[in-house]
Amino acid sequence: MNxxxxxxxxxxxxxxxxxxxxxxxxxxxxxxxxxxxxxFLVEAVVALPLVLPPTVLGFYVLLALGPQSPxxxxxxxxxxxxxxxxxxxxxxxxxLYSLPFAVQPMAAxxxxxxxxxxxxxxxxxxxxxxxxxRVIIPQSWAGVITGIVLAFAHTVGxxxxxxxxxxxxxxxxxxxxxxxxxxxxxxxxxxxxATSAILLIVSFAILSIVYGLNRKGxxxxxxxxxxxAV
Amino acid sequence: MSLTADxxxxxxxxxxVEASIEISGAAPITILFGPSGAGKTTVLxxxxxxxxxxxxxxxxxxxxxxxxxxxxxxxxxxxxDYALFPHLRVRDNIGYAVKQAPGTVERVAEMLQVRDxxxxxxxxxxxxxxxxxxxxxxxxxxxxLLLLDEPLSALDASTREHVRxxxxxxxxxxxxxxxxxxxxxxxxxxxxxxxxxxxGGRVLQTGSPQGIFTRPQHRxxxxxxxxxxxxxxRIHEREAGIAVLQVGTxxxxxxxxxxxxxxxxVCIRGDDVTLEKGRAEQSSARNHxxxxxxxxxxxxxxxxxxxxxxxxxxALVTRQAVADLELTKGASVxxxxxxxxxxxxxxxxx
Numbered sequence: 133m134n135x136x137x138x139x140x141x142x143x144x145x146x147x148x149x150x151x152x153x154x155x156x157x158x159x160x161x162x163x164x165x166x167x168x169x170x171x172f173l174v175e176a177v178v179a180l181p182l183v184l185p186p187t188v189l190g191f192y193v194l195l196a197l198g199p200q201s202p203x204x205x206x207x208x209x210x211x212x213x214x215x216x217x218x219x220x221x222x223x224x225x226x227x228l229y230s231l232p233f234a235v236q237p238m239a240a241x242x243x244x245x246x247x248x249x250x251x252x253x254x255x256x257x258x259x260x261x262x263x264x265x266r267v268i269i270p271q272s273w274a275g276v277i278t279g280i281v282l283a284f285a286h287t288v289g290x291x292x293x294x295x296x297x298x299x300x301x302x303x304x305x306x307x308x309x310x311x312x313x314x315x316x317x318x319x320x321x322x323x324x325x326a327t328s329a330i331l332l333i334v335s336f337a338i339l340s341i342v343y344g345l346n347r348k349g350x351x352x353x354x355x356x357x358x359x360x361a362v
Numbered sequence: 363m364s365l366t367a368d369x370x371x372x373x374x375x376x377x378x379v380e381a382s383i384e385i386s387g388a389a390p391i392t393i394l395f396g397p398s399g400a401g402k403t404t405v406l407x408x409x410x411x412x413x414x415x416x417x418x419x420x421x422x423x424x425x426x427x428x429x430x431x432x433x434x435x436x437x438x439x440x441x442x443d444y445a446l447f448p449h450l451r452v453r454d455n456i457g458y459a460v461k462q463a464p465g466t467v468e469r470v471a472e473m474l475q476v477r478d479x480x481x482x483x484x485x486x487x488x489x490x491x492x493x494x495x496x497x498x499x500x501x502x503x504x505x506x507l508l509l510l511d512e513p514l515s516a517l518d519a520s521t522r523e524h525v526r527x528x529x530x531x532x533x534x535x536x537x538x539x540x541x542x543x544x545x546x547x548x549x550x551x552x553x554x555x556x557x558x559x560x561x562g563g564r565v566l567q568t569g570s571p572q573g574i575f576t577r578p579q580h581r582x583x584x585x586x587x588x589x590x591x592x593x594x595x596r597i598h599e600r601e602a603g604i605a606v607l608q609v610g611t612x613x614x615x616x617x618x619x620x621x622x623x624x625x626x627x628v629c630i631r632g633d634d635v636t637l638e639k640g641r642a643e644q645s646s647a648r649n650h651x652x653x654x655x656x657x658x659x660x661x662x663x664x665x666x667x668x669x670x671x672x673x674x675x676x677a678l679v680t681r682q683a684v685a686d687l688e689l690t691k692g693a694s695v696x697x698x699x700x701x702x703x704x705x706x707x708x709x710x711x712x
């Protein structure tokens with residue numbers, strides 16, 4: 133059992149989830165409510181990591197963060213070092229890689245809030261932003277939590293992007309999935325088995341929480357009203 | 363208070379709604395009446411700012427509202443099924459609006475008699491209670507205009523009557539002008555001071571509800587209402603569950619509606635009225651009114667006969683009946699209808 137990899141993985145997943153919360157809330161709102169004609173293009177871009185091989189995504193992220201790209205150069209000037217093969221670079225890759233897992237449940241939840249509640253809020257003088265926090269979010273808790281938890285779980289399990297962008301630096305960018313790969317390569321099956329078992333249990337626990345939330349809704353006051361009203 | 367709305371709304375590849383509305387005066391209640399699909403709710407949503415108008419202009423007390431977002435129009439909107447926020451208790455629903463003076467929740471809750479419900483969830487309320495809470499929530503914003511979209515249609519028939527008279531009373535008490543959308547002619551007569559009749563996305567007729575129902579200028583009106591006679595009457599005497607009403611110079615019997623108020627609209631469907639020559643004592647109907655035929659006109663497969671029996675009574679009869687009775691203008695005839703065919707609607711007074 134590699135505790136460094138364990139710590140790296142959960143630090144990465146936590147930071148990625150928090151950043152995704154900030155990005156996915158407004159993005160999901162836009163996806164759910166924008167009437168822009170070409171919205172489908174943005175939706176397709178957001179969903180790309182679902183179908184793209186992680187190595188392909190990792191490759192482009194590596195190029196985009198590298199010293200040859202404007203983004204990479206600006207970051208290097210500000211931070212004093214480059215993004216590739218650092219923990220920060222890994223965070224950037226993970227955020228992109230897990231974006232659809234956060235955005236899709238949130239956008240679906242926002243979109244299923246009945247229009248009349250949003251309009252009722254407007255007719256009581258509350259702005260769009262106020263309505264988002266006072267009506268849409270409270271009626272979408274299950275979707276928001278699902279999005280964040282799935283993003284966390286997906287980041288814990290990522291492999292290809294991490295390898296491409298982060299390399300395999302122990303204590304910095306070596307995550308659990310890479311550790312398992314390394315151990316298997318070294319024919320160290322018992323260590324790989326222990327780590328795999330932990331990942332299996334953690335993933336199962338997380339998914340159980342997600343499905344439990346969406347099925348029962350026992351955590352949320354709003355669902356109580358919904359259930360009785362239906 | 364004055365509202366002028368010239369509304370043209372063209373839905374993409376869909377229907378077109380055109381309406382001109384003018385409301386002025388202290389607190390008149392305007393009815394937007396018409397069958398479903400007439401464009402009534404669209405007009406209401408345009409005034410609220412929930413729909414952008416394709417062209418036209420909306421002004422309220424000299425302010426141009428045409429481009430004002432809904433949040434900045436001092437309008438109270440009552441949604442058809444009230445749209446109480448399911449995640450908030452009654453107290454927080456009423457207190458939801460921005461810029462409330464302290465104590466507002468208690469004050470409007472008191473006015474609408476929902477103080478005891480403040481700690482409940484919306485899902486724990488009856489339809490009538492939900493409506494009162496929704497009105498309280500709306501009034502807490504201090505609106506200068508109320509827009510009510512089918513305020514009674516979400517209620518079942520038994521609570522409807524009761525809530526309707528409560529609503530009529532309340533709208534007159536708060537003194538805020540209101541526009542009420544309905545397709546129910548009883549709502550229109552009970553609540554309305556003036557009425558706009560809409561059909562097919564256009565305003566067909568404007569006037570008092572009673573005037574429009576009695577003298578429809580369009581066939582759609584008569585069809586939409588289905589009641590050919592609407593006249594004002596006053597209860598003359600009551601006995602054994604039967605009320606005798608003075609209507610014009612005539613009198614008729616109806617089931618006693620109870621209550622204190624003697625003023626009613628008397629509504630009779632044309633096909634509940636039969637016409638006879640001479641006397642028809644054996645009939646179980648309570649009303650035998652002799653009169654003279656004023657008008658005979660075709661109405662679909664039937665013939666519409668207007669008889670002056672002290673007021674103008676409309677009968678819908680078959681062509682055969684007209685021939686058998688040898689009906690002509692000026693002929694004397696007896697109009698017969700049961701007391702139970704007379705529908706009395708209390709006149710809401712200002």
